[in-house]
Amino acid sequence: MIQSHYMIANAPRRQPLYVQIKQFLLRRIAEGEWLEHDALPSEWDLADEMSVSQGTVRKALTELVADGLLYRQQGKGTFVAPVLSDWGNALLQSPGVFDELPDRLSCEFLAISRMNASDDMAVALQLRRHAPMFRVRQLWRGQGRPVALDEAYLPAERFDGMEARWFRSGVGVYATLQQRFGVRVVERREQYRAVMLPREDANLLGLSGAALEEPVLSLLRLSVSSVGERVEWRQRYCLSRDLALLQKAG
Amino acid sequence: MIQSHYMIANAPRRQPLYVQIKQFLLRRIAEGEWLEHDALPSEWDLADEMSVSQGTVRKALTELVADGLLYRQQGKGTFVAPVLSDWGNALLQSPGVFDELPDRLSCEFLAISRMNASDDMAVALQLRRHAPMFRVRQLWRGQGRPVALDEAYLPAERFDGMEARWFRSGVGVYATLQQRFGVRVVERREQYRAVMLPREDANLLGLSGAALEEPVLSLLRLSVSSVGERVEWRQRYCLSRDLALLQKAG
DNA sequence: TAGTGGTCTAGACCACGGG
DNA sequence: CCGTGGTCTAGACCACTAT
Numbered sequence: 357m358i359q360s361h362y363m364i365a366n367a368p369r370r371q372p373l374y375v376q377i378k379q380f381l382l383r384r385i386a387e388g389e390w391l392e393h394d395a396l397p398s399e400w401d402l403a404d405e406m407s408v409s410q411g412t413v414r415k416a417l418t419e420l421v422a423d424g425l426l427y428r429q430q431g432k433g434t435f436v437a438p439v440l441s442d443w444g445n446a447l448l449q450s451p452g453v454f455d456e457l458p459d460r461l462s463c464e465f466l467a468i469s470r471m472n473a474s475d476d477m478a479v480a481l482q483l484r485r486h487a488p489m490f491r492v493r494q495l496w497r498g499q500g501r502p503v504a505l506d507e508a509y510l511p512a513e514r515f516d517g518m519e520a521r522w523f524r525s526g527v528g529v530y531a532t533l534q535q536r537f538g539v540r541v542v543e544r545r546e547q548y549r550a551v552m553l554p555r556e557d558a559n560l561l562g563l564s565g566a567a568l569e570e571p572v573l574s575l576l577r578l579s580v581s582s583v584g585e586r587v588e589w590r591q592r593y594c595l596s597r598d599l600a601l602l603q604k605a606g
Numbered sequence: 607m608i609q610s611h612y613m614i615a616n617a618p619r620r621q622p623l624y625v626q627i628k629q630f631l632l633r634r635i636a637e638g639e640w641l642e643h644d645a646l647p648s649e650w651d652l653a654d655e656m657s658v659s660q661g662t663v664r665k666a667l668t669e670l671v672a673d674g675l676l677y678r679q680q681g682k683g684t685f686v687a688p689v690l691s692d693w694g695n696a697l698l699q700s701p702g703v704f705d706e707l708p709d710r711l712s713c714e715f716l717a718i719s720r721m722n723a724s725d726d727m728a729v730a731l732q733l734r735r736h737a738p739m740f741r742v743r744q745l746w747r748g749q750g751r752p753v754a755l756d757e758a759y760l761p762a763e764r765f766d767g768m769e770a771r772w773f774r775s776g777v778g779v780y781a782t783l784q785q786r787f788g789v790r791v792v793e794r795r796e797q798y799r800a801v802m803l804p805r806e807d808a809n810l811l812g813l814s815g816a817a818l819e820e821p822v823l824s825l826l827r828l829s830v831s832s833v834g835e836r837v838e839w840r841q842r843y844c845l846s847r848d849l850a851l852l853q854k855a856g
Numbered sequence: 857t858a859g860t861g862g863t864c865t866a867g868a869c870c871a872c873g874g875g
Numbered sequence: 876c877c878g879t880g881g882t883c884t885a886g887a888c889c890a891c892t893a894t
Contacts, residue, residue, distance in 0.1 A: 546852070549850045603853060682892060
């Protein structure tokens with residue numbers, strides 16, 4: 357299963373051992389062998405199982421921790437990290453206040469529908485033109501008040517069998533991809549803009565009258581899975597009158 | 607200089623060797639011992655110099671690479687990375703197009719002035735109320751047209767002696783902090799909002815008439831140095847009619 | 857061919873957490 | 876006390892770059 361490329365003369369190029377180990381563990385996590393917060397075998401057990409040294413296993417685990425797929429606790433073990441939330445590490449804070457703790461957000465499912473990919477969407481997701489898509493709409497609330505509106509677009513053929521009831525309990529899109537398809541999102545590219553909210557979305561965010569003239573923060577997101585597959589295109593509108601979106605920049 | 611905490615019985619807690627090595631190298635870089643793109647001594651030479659093993663040096667270098675302070679080229683060496691640009695890894699792209707290459711931005715110095723910290727600013731930068739600050743204003747252009755307006759606020763006591771001419775050639779704030787004070791920015795926390803541009807800033811961005819009613823992207827940034835010091839508070843307004851700000855989210 | 861970073865091993869010991 | 880992750884060493888060999 358795991359083989360070094362140093363031991364095989366004249367063999368075609370192989371990945372380093374620790375990369376093979378990463379992929380091996382990634383597959384086992386995706387297949388549900390360990391659930392969130394489950395402990396993996398110890399570094400030594402994994403090393404024995406795969407006939408490599410503990411240091412090599414350690415290097416693989418360290419990268420998976422950096423990718424956010426695992427977390428470690430000294431003296432206890434290495435565990436499967438909870439799935440990335442639909443907000444990632446982003447927070448909503450008061451503008452200008454960087455040390456504030458955020459409110460918890462709740463997610464309300466609105467609707468799921470089918471449509472065809474726009475040209476930009478198809479290019480970004482590496483699909484053919486007008487490829488069939490699911491559109492999942494969700495409303496985020498903080499302290500009961502609407503704060504953001506999401507439209508997540510997912511390739512219908514890749515995620516065949518998607519059902520509305522999976523979302524009814526307010527579970528996020530990323531959690532659903534993990535639970536139902538074994539897909540873990542690890543990378544996101546986000547574009548930020550300031551726009552006026554499209555009129556038809558305004559009432560969902562509870563805007564009316566003068567508030568219709570308020571600018572909103574538009575976030576366009578391309579989500580990539582742990583195996584490099586582009587799996588989601590998302591449009592989010594955030595009300596930013598009283599809240600700012602915090603990101604730690606890389 | 608470098609000492610293990612394993613070899614000293616009953617000694618107070620010491621940092622791991624590789625952390626000491628990081629700090630040691632960080633200081634030597636800050637002091638200008640090596641300039642941008644200069645090669646560091648080889649891992650083996652550094653190991654001999656500090657009487658540690660090559661693997662330990664390697665671990666320190668790997669973390670400095672991850673922090674963006676160094677870069678490596680196999681077969682050649684390890685080099686000092688160019689200073690982070692005032693845009694970090696962020697790019698301006700066409701909305702909805704994630705694979706586009708960005709235009710180069712040019713920086714035009716506008717003015718430097720003295721003022722006192724606002725309350726939010728003082729808290730974020732861990733200064734006393736109304737602490738004296740420098741305000742550096744710069745205008746960013748892409749293909750000749752204004753795209754963003756920056757107001758960088760720097761603690762005047764920490765950066766005593768700051769001069770306007772340091773900025774006249776269009777050099778960024780981060781480059782100046784590196785060159786003049788040996789301070790390297792490595793972490794940034796950014797808040798995004800959508801706002802209407804303050805009237806007095808609009809003409810700097812070339813806005814007039816109906817364009818005054820365009821929303822702009824507001825970015826509020828707290829910059830932290832390689833030694834954890836909070837060194838800058840920045841307000842940026844980005845025109846987002848035709849351009850979106852791309853970030854890779856962590 | 858020499859010098860660099862990149863991978864891998866085997867073994868040692870430390871620090872933390874929990875029985 | 877044991878089992879876990881965390882650090883460190885010494886040595887080996889591979890892969891890339893330049894001369």
